[in-house]
Amino acid sequence: MIRHERILLGHGSGGRLTRELIEGLFLPALDNPLLSTLTDSAVFDSIPAGRPALTTDAFVVDPPVFAGGDLGYLSVCGTVNDLAMAGARPVGLTWALILEEGLDTQLLERFVRGAARAAEEAGVPLVAGDTKVVPRGKGDRAFAVTSGLGVVPPGRDLSDRNIRPGDMVVVSGPLGDHGATILAHRHGLEAEGLRSDCAPLGRLVEAALASGAAVRALHDPTRGGLATTVHETATRAGVRVVLEERALPVRPEVRATCELLGLEPLYLACEGRLVAWVAREDALRLVQALREEPLGRGAACVGTVEALENGRAPLVLSTRVGGQRPLDQLSGLDLPRIC
């Protein structure tokens, strides 16, 4: 419980009000032994063997509460998923908040509960944090930055360098749900059934790797969606990818929203999906393993990897009518603040 209904500048200044925020809100919701030391750094006695992985993500989503999640829940999922895509198991997270003076304290409580829920689902403690408050009009309710430490277990090697012509591209479920949900909210469209796919993917990754399939690399198609993620990966790996339009899973609600708003679902962010690059002979096994998990029910094989020939686009869509259309990276002017 916090005494004030609205966040004051003093809540971010390190004095008594900051203390009230920590003791009245953060500690009760996020309690764990490392966080409760409230020292400058969280110090682990030990972490599992393997290669440590470190990542960070800033979250400025507007609106900060949406069907299927909120800023807090999203900000933990996003960072946990960045670790998972490297094959890392999460060890500890940090959470920094930049709040706008006047923020409704109940909204802040909602973000904290969301972050706590995501951390619990992902099985990782939030071990350190920081809160700053900026004057009214110098922020936008709340921004969150979540960083994560994980460990890649010995023997695991996920890397774009492993990708070879002949490999297949698999997605774990329907595309664009998060981006479509956010944009629908923003345009005042309340489409029935539209809901962010936001979820922590650690368990899904473990299932994928436990299947024995030769998974080369994993990525989460967040900002810029599947097309941007696959374009970047193909470019780094020096290969070409052909996506099969008819194989790409897109929910009818997402497709309808895209048609209304003039958007392309392949460029819409997912926050609870993965893209797996896998040896051709193991693609089916991987899809089956993913489908056995609640978050992977809609898994599908969506593309093939080819050798990159000079002057050809690294990513093309093989359309329903039999043509091929290059998918370029967007400039980025079109899709701000979906995460």
Next chain:
Amino acid sequence: MIRHERILLGHGSGGRLTRELIEGLFLPALDNPLLSTLTDSAVFDSIPAGRPALTTDAFVVDPPVFAGGDLGYLSVCGTVNDLAMAGARPVGLTWALILEEGLDTQLLERFVRGAARAAEEAGVPLVAGDTKVVPRGKGDRAFAVTSGLGVVPPGRDLSDRNIRPGDMVVVSGPLGDHGATILAHRHGLEAEGLRSDCAPLGRLVEAALASGAAVRALHDPTRGGLATTVHETATRAGVRVVLEERALPVRPEVRATCELLGLEPLYLACEGRLVAWVAREDALRLVQALREEPLGRGAACVGTVEALENGRAPLVLSTRVGGQRPLDQLSGLDLPRIC
């Protein structure tokens, strides 16, 4: 080099403009093997033996450029110092930026150069990052969140639990320079000689510990200054501290600024000082070791630790005229946005 003179929303959207920002600005300034993989997480082959430490800090300083530093430089120093106070040597940092649409690109370049300079001084790579852009009027030029992974070498144990009545409190230099500089800028006072003390403290900590002095705990007196930091530490350790007013080092420029603005230097942030809690018999040795370092020239022994008696204030100032005055925590309403 970036093509645009001002930051656009698209620079934060994950598309082509984001790529230009990364390739045109971040990579050239911050280049290191882990960052340049540009993958979801930075994965270390290995890290030194010891206990891993994780920390995060958000920086919203206004103005973002000041005598002695800038947002970028400060944001790396602050996090490196949080690790150092745990006795941890930095292994890798992450850096997340939340930029306001319309930000002068040259200002962003300045922050990036500042962060790169601090990282180089601290001897730690910036291994992962993220940039988001919010619409004009929804941010304030730039906010930065820096997280850090470090390792506490085996055998090192800095903890408030180690503090005992009879211990001494040592500071590494004059107090309040950062806070006074920021507040002077904000009030349009251009005091000659006023300059932030902002600096990475890893080397100073190593020198302190190498002296052989029985250092119990270290803290950096940032938000809320020396009084707040010592108050918090004393409370956690269950002891009482008497600070000697005549021993507290404060530069004349800082004192003059405080008198003009009605502030108390003991509550002003430092960003390049440490507070060491040390066994009484080792206090002098520690002060001498600190004074041999460029960042510790002004080190001084400023207080003594006593047993906490029921109902007495955990922190008091023994004044020049011989009285004792309790120093309480401030509410925090008075000193926003100095870091």
